[in-house]
Amino acid sequence: xxxxxxxxxxxxxxxxxxxxxxxxxxxxxxxxxxxxxxxxxxxxxxxxxxxxxxxxxxxxxxxxxxxxxxxxxxxxxxxxxxxxxxxxxxxxxxxxxxxxxxxxxxxxxxxxxxxxxxxxxxxxxxxxxxxxxxxxxxxxxxxxxxxxxxxxxxxxxxxxxxxxxxxxxxxxxxxxxxxxxxxxxxxxxxxxxxxxxxxxxxxxxxxxxxxxxxxxxxxxxxxxxxxxxxxxxxxxxxxxxxxxxxxxxxxxxxxxxxxxxxxxxxxxxxxxxxxxxxxxxxxxxxxxxxxxxxxxxxxxxxxxxxxxxxxxxxxxxxxxxxxxxxxxxxxxxxxxxxxxxxxxx
Amino acid sequence: xxxxxxxxxxxxxxxxxxxxxxxxxxxxxxxxxxxxxxxxxxxxxxxxxxxxxxxxxxxxxxxxxxxxxxxxxxxxxxxxxxxxxxxxxxxxxxxxxxxxxxxxxxxxxxxxxxxxxxxxxxxxxxxxxxxxxxxxxxxxxxxxxxxxxxxxxxxxxxxxxxxxxxxxxxxxxxxxxxxxxxxxxxxxxxxxxxxxxxxxxxxxxxxxxxxxxxxxxxxxxxxxxxxxxxxxxxxxxxxxxx
Numbered sequence: 014x015x016x017x018x019x020x021x022x023x024x025x026x027x028x029x030x031x032x033x034x035x036x037x038x039x040x041x042x043x044x045x046x047x048x049x050x051x052x053x054x055x056x057x058x059x060x061x062x063x064x065x066x067x068x069x070x071x072x073x074x075x076x077x078x079x080x081x082x083x084x085x086x087x088x089x090x091x092x093x094x095x096x097x098x099x100x101x102x103x104x105x106x107x108x109x110x111x112x113x114x115x116x117x118x119x120x121x122x123x124x125x126x127x128x129x130x131x132x133x134x135x136x137x138x139x140x141x142x143x144x145x146x147x148x149x150x151x152x153x154x155x156x157x158x159x160x161x162x163x164x165x166x167x168x169x170x171x172x173x174x175x176x177x178x179x180x181x182x183x184x185x186x187x188x189x190x191x192x193x194x195x196x197x198x199x200x201x202x203x204x205x206x207x208x209x210x211x212x213x214x215x216x217x218x219x220x221x222x223x224x225x226x227x228x229x230x231x232x233x234x235x236x237x238x239x240x241x242x243x244x245x246x247x248x249x250x251x252x253x254x255x256x257x258x259x260x261x262x263x264x265x266x267x268x269x270x271x272x273x274x275x276x277x278x279x280x281x282x283x284x285x286x287x288x289x290x291x292x293x294x295x296x297x298x299x300x301x302x303x304x305x306x307x308x309x310x311x312x313x314x315x316x317x318x319x320x321x322x323x324x325x326x327x328x329x330x331x332x333x334x335x336x337x338x339x340x341x342x343x344x345x346x347x348x349x350x351x352x353x354x355x356x357x358x
Numbered sequence: 359x360x361x362x363x364x365x366x367x368x369x370x371x372x373x374x375x376x377x378x379x380x381x382x383x384x385x386x387x388x389x390x391x392x393x394x395x396x397x398x399x400x401x402x403x404x405x406x407x408x409x410x411x412x413x414x415x416x417x418x419x420x421x422x423x424x425x426x427x428x429x430x431x432x433x434x435x436x437x438x439x440x441x442x443x444x445x446x447x448x449x450x451x452x453x454x455x456x457x458x459x460x461x462x463x464x465x466x467x468x469x470x471x472x473x474x475x476x477x478x479x480x481x482x483x484x485x486x487x488x489x490x491x492x493x494x495x496x497x498x499x500x501x502x503x504x505x506x507x508x509x510x511x512x513x514x515x516x517x518x519x520x521x522x523x524x525x526x527x528x529x530x531x532x533x534x535x536x537x538x539x540x541x542x543x544x545x546x547x548x549x550x551x552x553x554x555x556x557x558x559x560x561x562x563x564x565x566x567x568x569x570x571x572x573x574x575x576x577x578x579x580x581x582x583x584x585x586x587x588x589x590x591x592x593x594x595x596x597x598x599x600x
Contacts, residue, residue, distance in 0.1 A: 228510075
């Protein structure tokens with residue numbers, strides 16, 4: 014994957030494209046080790062640690078989905094919790110009401126956000142900027158109100174996942190660990206793969222200037238639609254996994270706007286439009302949440318102020334400041350043309 | 359000569375305001391055609407209408423005889439029309455090379471083949487190689503214009519629309535950019551130059567059209583059209599000019 018030969022045009026010098034960097038190779042190795050470590054958690058971590066890591070993985074997944082939406086597709090959503098809750102509920106109904114194996118139910122539950130995202134997008138796609146954001150929030154609230162009034166999901170009282178008692182604690186730990194690994198692989202690994210594909214630059218171009226991107230042949234409408242549906246599924250996966258670990262779901266928790274708040278905080282502070290930023294932002298949020306969560310409302314004020322300050326004075330976030338100083342991306346998506354006769358810089 | 363791109367009674371509106379009143383313009387393969395006219399004459403509107411950025415009837419714009427009017431902009435690019443937009447509209451925050459790669463990627467995705475490669479473009483405008491990793495926003499205006507032209511060429515167009523590429527540039531830089539024109543045309547690409555500078559437009563094109571208030575007021579071979587004719591077409595019939 015390091016170099017792709019390009020057939021030289023008439024009289025043009027032979028060139029190769031360099032895509033990977035040293036820092037990228039190190040990061041990719043670490044990423045593979047991390048995925049493996051996640052999958053093997055039951056053998057090295059306590060149940061409490063696994064639950065904590067699972068929460069962390071959900072934050073990463075949701076934040077990365079928001080990053081793809083806002084950082085690349087230019088779709089600022091504050092309603093991704095709609096799809097988390099919808100998938101969570103779907104999983105509970107399949108497993109609890111219909112007796113489907115809960116781990117199979119997680120996979121099946123992903124169909125729900127995918128299907129729901131299509132009509133939602135057709136309602137929302139004509140809205141621009143802040144209007145789009147408000148629209149997504151409205152959609153999430155509608156989902157919450159509907160679930161509050163649906164008898165077969167036990168309305169406002171919510172549901173419990175009692176079928177999980179059929180599995181031993183160790184079996185559940187294995188499942189949680191594997192789900193964490195799959196979730197990170199799909200959201201982070203999947204995003205990275207997508208950004209390195211020929212859609213990657215098109216996506217960045219589109220965020221920058223949709224009209225100019227269309228003038229270069231980028232199918233802006235279709236790309237946005239694809240990202241929206243993919244982000245809905247990604248958030249749905251995080252929702253299913255999160256609520257399976259919680260063993261309970263109710264409308265207030267399923268469609269909690271807190272998820273959007275934390276995604277915005279993580280991405281803005283960590284560094285928008287970068288996978289590195291999501292990882293950094295999640296680490297900061299997670300530590301802050303453990304240390305200062307007890308302060309309640311005033312803690313949220315501090316998080317909010319931090320987000321605003323970053324948005325005003327360091328729009329590229331922490332990763333932006335770091336990468337300005339050291340050009341060592343963990344997930345490089347740029348490509349460089351190198352003449353065969355030249356030394357690699 | 360058969361036309362690659364032609365418009366037939368092209369009408370375009372911004373809401374209730376009609377900006378084009380039946381414009382007939384055609385370009386042949388490898389031909390350079392200039393479109394001149396005062397501010398507000400409808401030159402940029404014409405390009406927007408052709409590119410599908412304004413709503414027009416299918417039959418009003420034809421590519422090799424096929425009706426394409428009002429199609430999505432990315433489809434236009436797929437079929438072989440590229441634009442160098444006014445004000446360049448580069449993707450800021452990206453390096454020069456990445457800006458160009460957007461076009462390379464899309465051309466590849468759409469299966470458009472042609473004679474332009476990054477390496478060949480860098481031979482045409484060497485500065486694009488020296489500054490390959492520089493963020494585009496730190497380039498000079500002329501260099502940015504070269505990126506914009508390069509980006510359009512890498513879409514492998516059969517028709518290249520240039521919207522005021524000399525705007526705000528030093529005469530020396532303008533000459534440099536216009537010097538690239540013969541090589542572009544040698545590829546068989548038809549070029550439309552929308553220009554404010556009448557002299558430049560006349561010398562760089564085979565034919566020219568002059569627009570006024572949404573209509574074509576003059577058309578002919580650039581070498582044969584006189585300054586008086588242009589003056590009359592530019593400002594309206596009754597003025598005797600220049």
